[in-house]
């Protein structure tokens with residue numbers, strides 16, 4: 001083994017020509033699906049602020065189909081719409097005559113940015129990711145109708161893009177769980193204010209996969225807390241179903257998941273970064289989607305308050321929610337009521353799915369029967 005002194009290594013560095021820093025472009029984790037691989041076209045792209053994202057088109061071989069862009073929730077990925085073990089939303093859209101497109105925005109667990117990359121807020125998703133993805137889809141589909149179906153934070157960020165006028169002319173939007181009026185369970189808000197604030201000084205994200213953090217680590221108390229009074233012995237499931245990353249909320253109705261889906265929860269949902277909590281808290285306290293950056297001129301295009309700018313919405317909206325949503329409660333019903341009062345000219349519909357929670361509305365084994373019919377009815381009426 002050889003050791004170089006500081007002086008010699010500095011001299012060597014000075015003698016070498018400066019190396020240009022090249023931004024690394026890590027590959028996306030492969031999608032997990034049972035489609036014909038030849039029909040799945042992956043289109044990676046960079047946003048204007050230099051983040052590499054993933055766009056996926058499912059080629060139907062038929063020109064002229066209306067396109068539907070699917071937006072996952074934070075820490076999930078496009079995989080949530082492609083579950084091989086169930087009849088998934090992409091299957092249903094293909095059978096009903098649509099061309100599915102899937103975006104992995106910067107909060108996707110298929111990308112490394114979510115937990116370990118540069119920090120961001122939902123302003124960045126609304127300003128950079130979603131408008132650029134919509135532009136790229138439109139470049140390919142021309143004048144065909146383009147719908148968006150969005151889940152959770154994907155829908156929340158989309159509401160900010162829409163009220164900023166950054167994605168005009170969509171044929172229709174389906175939002176699941178939450179849209180313009182986020183309302184979190186009381187205990188969730190409280191834990192987000194107190195517990196996560198304490199944690200933020202010590203850890204950077206909340207993991208979901210017990211196997212990757214080990215039995216004894218700084219995360220052990222988190223898993224122990226999530227496991228209290230839990231019926232299911234699986235630590236990942238406890239962290240998500242019973243605790244929603246330590247927030248005290250619940251992400252899905254347990255019995256609605258197929259065994260195979262339950263077994264791959266750690267693949268479907270990644271670690272939750274704690275640095276996003278201040279923006280989420282500000283949104284929860286305002287009960288509407290608010291911009292984080294107040295003084296940075298780059299974000300001027302976004303409205304300070306999306307609900308106040310709701311008159312800019314120029315497309316029909318379907319607000320979808322399980323009656324037992326354990327994360328966003330009845331935010332969607334509230335959104336319907338508020339928009340009916342403040343913006344009665346908008347085309348807004350609300351559908352509640354009896355007995356469903358949050359994420360099971362898309363990844364539940366019965367979602368094709370109980371949920372997706374409402375989505376295709378909405379799209380069909382506007383195609």
Ligand SMILES: [Zn+2]
Nearest residue numbers: 232234237262
């Ligand atoms: Zn479980």
